[in-house]
Amino acid sequence: MSPLTVAWTFTASACAMLGFAHFLLWIKEPRSAVYLLSAVMAFGGALSAAVELLLLQTQDLARYQVLLQLENLGVFLLLVPMVWFVYEYFGTARRWFAVTISAIWTFALIVNFLSPASIVFSEIHELKRLNAFWGELFTIAVGRIHPWKIVPDLATVLIGVYVIDASIRAWQKGNRRRAVVIGGSIVFFLVLGGIHTLLVDAGVVATPYMISFAFLAIVMALSYELVNDALLASQFARDLASSEKTRIRTEAELRAKRDELAHLSRVSTMGEMSASFAHELLQPLTAILSNTRAARRYLAEDQPGAGKAEECLDDIERATDRASDVIARMRSLFRKEEMRRERVPVEPMVLEVLELLHSDGVRRGMRVSFDAPPPPAVVHGDRIQLQQVILNVLRNSFDAMRDTPASRREAWVRIELDDGCVRIAVGDRGPGIGDQDAGRIFEPFYTTKSNGLGMGLAISRTIVEAHGGRLTARNNDNGGATFCITLPDGGP
Amino acid sequence: MKPLVFIVDDDDLVRRGFSRLLDSAGYEVQSFASAREFLDRSHRDSGPACLVLDVQMPELTGLDLQEELRTDGAILPIVFVSGRGDIPMTVRAIKAGAMDFLTKPVSEEALLEAVAQALARAARITAEHAEVTQIRTRAATLTPREREVLEFVISGLMNKQIADALGTAEQTIKVHRARILKKMGVRSVAELVHDSARIGIVPRRQD
Numbered sequence: 001m002s003p004l005t006v007a008w009t010f011t012a013s014a015c016a017m018l019g020f021a022h023f024l025l026w027i028k029e030p031r032s033a034v035y036l037l038s039a040v041m042a043f044g045g046a047l048s049a050a051v052e053l054l055l056l057q058t059q060d061l062a063r064y065q066v067l068l069q070l071e072n073l074g075v076f077l078l079l080v081p082m083v084w085f086v087y088e089y090f091g092t093a094r095r096w097f098a099v100t101i102s103a104i105w106t107f108a109l110i111v112n113f114l115s116p117a118s119i120v121f122s123e124i125h126e127l128k129r130l131n132a133f134w135g136e137l138f139t140i141a142v143g144r145i146h147p148w149k150i151v152p153d154l155a156t157v158l159i160g161v162y163v164i165d166a167s168i169r170a171w172q173k174g175n176r177r178r179a180v181v182i183g184g185s186i187v188f189f190l191v192l193g194g195i196h197t198l199l200v201d202a203g204v205v206a207t208p209y210m211i212s213f214a215f216l217a218i219v220m221a222l223s224y225e226l227v228n229d230a231l232l233a234s235q236f237a238r239d240l241a242s243s244e245k246t247r248i249r250t251e252a253e254l255r256a257k258r259d260e261l262a263h264l265s266r267v268s269t270m271g272e273m274s275a276s277f278a279h280e281l282l283q284p285l286t287a288i289l290s291n292t293r294a295a296r297r298y299l300a301e302d303q304p305g306a307g308k309a310e311e312c313l314d315d316i317e318r319a320t321d322r323a324s325d326v327i328a329r330m331r332s333l334f335r336k337e338e339m340r341r342e343r344v345p346v347e348p349m350v351l352e353v354l355e356l357l358h359s360d361g362v363r364r365g366m367r368v369s370f371d372a373p374p375p376p377a378v379v380h381g382d383r384i385q386l387q388q389v390i391l392n393v394l395r396n397s398f399d400a401m402r403d404t405p406a407s408r409r410e411a412w413v414r415i416e417l418d419d420g421c422v423r424i425a426v427g428d429r430g431p432g433i434g435d436q437d438a439g440r441i442f443e444p445f446y447t448t449k450s451n452g453l454g455m456g457l458a459i460s461r462t463i464v465e466a467h468g469g470r471l472t473a474r475n476n477d478n479g480g481a482t483f484c485i486t487l488p489d490g491g492p
Numbered sequence: 493m494k495p496l497v498f499i500v501d502d503d504d505l506v507r508r509g510f511s512r513l514l515d516s517a518g519y520e521v522q523s524f525a526s527a528r529e530f531l532d533r534s535h536r537d538s539g540p541a542c543l544v545l546d547v548q549m550p551e552l553t554g555l556d557l558q559e560e561l562r563t564d565g566a567i568l569p570i571v572f573v574s575g576r577g578d579i580p581m582t583v584r585a586i587k588a589g590a591m592d593f594l595t596k597p598v599s600e601e602a603l604l605e606a607v608a609q610a611l612a613r614a615a616r617i618t619a620e621h622a623e624v625t626q627i628r629t630r631a632a633t634l635t636p637r638e639r640e641v642l643e644f645v646i647s648g649l650m651n652k653q654i655a656d657a658l659g660t661a662e663q664t665i666k667v668h669r670a671r672i673l674k675k676m677g678v679r680s681v682a683e684l685v686h687d688s689a690r691i692g693i694v695p696r697r698q699d
Contacts, residue, residue: 278576279548279575282596283503283505283506283575283596284505285596286506286596286597286598287503287505287506287508288509288597289509289597289598289599289600290506290510290512290513290597290598290600290603291508291509291512291513293513293516294515295512297513297516298512298516301516305516308512308515308516312512315505315508315512318505319505319509322505359548359575361550362548363548363576367550367551
């Protein structure tokens with residue numbers, strides 16, 4: 001195969017390959033016009049190269065003229081999309097300039113196809129066969145230059161000006177690399193290819209048209225930049241993914257810490273309440289013991305009281321159930337696991353806490369009232385952690401009323417549904433929150449109790465916030481304080 | 493008649509348990525879920541009785557009820573039952589006259605023993621109460637003169653000395669003395685001295 005054939009075939013296939021590559025990118029990302037534009041440019045380059053190869057081989061004038069028209073189509077397909085590529089890619093080009101150039105080139109293309117010997121020649125005198133320096137023969141045309149050939153030439157010059165203008169503005173905007181690599185290579189190869197073509201057309205130099213070589217260079221420069229962009233984007237995506245992973249891990253660690261802290265605080269509260277729990281267990285045990293002894297006595301009577309003994313057994317069963325309930329509740333509060341997200345009906349949840357605190361309250365002379373007007377409220381979250389919050393807040397109320405006269409030791413729990421929120425209000429008739437404490441009671445390690453750790457409210461607030469809610473406190477108008485746990489409504 | 497035991501405990505299961513145990517031991521039992529409920533019923537004329545009382549109850553506690561009964565002057569031995577053996581609480585209850593202080597879970601023996609003792613005391617108090625009442629009733633039948641003579645008699649004066657002190661005849665005092673012994677239902681001056689002391693009649697000394 002001759003060197004000329006090899007060179008142009010190579011150029012044509014390289015352009016076509018790049019065209020396909022860019023076209024595939026465009027398919028993947030149809031919103032990115034630059035890929036489509038660069039694909040069309042590459043195909044334009046491929047067309048030019050193929051046509052140039054045929055031009056330098058043909059010896060038939062009619063065929064030569066048609067090929068010349070096609071060559072200009074190739075040039076058109078490269079240059080006009082290139083103008084718009086620069087417009088899209090740089091973002092600094094002037095639109096009217098791009099429109100003008102496109103219009104001029106479209107006009108030139110129409111003239112090209114209307115003229116018998118394209119827009120290059122108005123008439124071709126002859127086809128000359130010349131020798132390349134290594135002896136291979138190729139064809140060039142000799143003829144009169146078309147008067148309107150000035151139009152595409154002018155358009156090419158305008159493209160140069162247009163690209164230089166866009167590049168300078170991109171440079172000023174700090175987009176220097178783009179300005180140099182794309183703008184620089186377009187202008188350089190455009191000038192090179194343009195001048196060479198002018199010289200060939202004018203018959204000054206005797207070489208085949210080599211405009212496709214310049215085109216290949218331009219298309220390669222664009223590809224280089226686009227590939228670079230794609231690499232940067234994927235790197236960015238990887239970084240983003242890894243930072244997202246870090247964020248998720250940090251959040252998970254924080255969550256685990258919070259759950260652990262909640263558990264610790266729960267266990268410590270349970271420790272403080274152990275006397276109450278012992279009492280809660282003693283009651284059913286006492287009932288079991290006395291019923292058992294009573295049953296023995298009934299059965300030992302001369303006329304055994306089986307009916308009465310059976311009643312004893314019934315109560316023994318009830319007492320056993322109650323003791324198991326107490327233990328189950330304690331165990332669930334001692335349990336350590338990560339925060340759940342489940343449907344939690346509020347009223348039974350609160351009632352369980354009240355039962356848990358019952359004997360503690362009785363011992364301390366507290367009266368606790370409970371109010372939950374219908375409809376029943378439901379929230380989403382971790383039942384145990386929410387119970388912990390209510391337990392904490394209610395025990396604080398008890399503590400606050402330590403020095404309150406016995407007749408005024410009242411606490412109340414109220415469940416309210418309000419505009420997409422479920423509010424659990426816990427109020428007391430203690431001394432209320434002092435001015436100097438008001439802003440600080442939710443801070444960790446801040447406590448007003450002589451034996452407190454100062455973690456209860458801090459952890460409670462963290463738990464409530466993890467449920468997307470708020471824990472707030474205010475003083476009542478008629479003495480005492482009210483704590484409000486506000487949670488998103490979990491629906492019916 | 494079966495001895496009567498009251499039970500006051502706010503816990504249904506515990507209350508029924510105690511109630512059955514005492515019932516099976518042959519006592520008449522009346523139980524109440526709160527101190528208020530117990531106070532609201534009339535219980536004073538029911539004869540010898542005792543009270544098994546839970547310490548920790550909402551509203552009025554066991555100790556509050558004890559206080560209330562004391563100011564009322566009721567004679568009702570109390571056996572306290574508590575979930576926790578809190579020393580200050582126990583001391584307070586015992587000082588205020590509690591018979592016993594049991595901690596839960598209460599053994600059958602402890603409860604029955606404490607109740608038996610409390611009832612024995614109740615019976616004793618009731619009996620004493622009855623005797624004193626009888627003596628008072630008898631003393632009330634004495635005329636003022638006889639009452640005067642009684643005070644001299646129990647101070648150990650002879651009839652002659654009393655007659656001198658009152659400026660009357662010895663024979664008259666002798667008649668008074670016989671009538672006093674009869675009215676007071678005693679056969680000797682020693683018994684008279686004893687009964688008078690129980691209802692607080694003070695001997696009169698001649699100066």
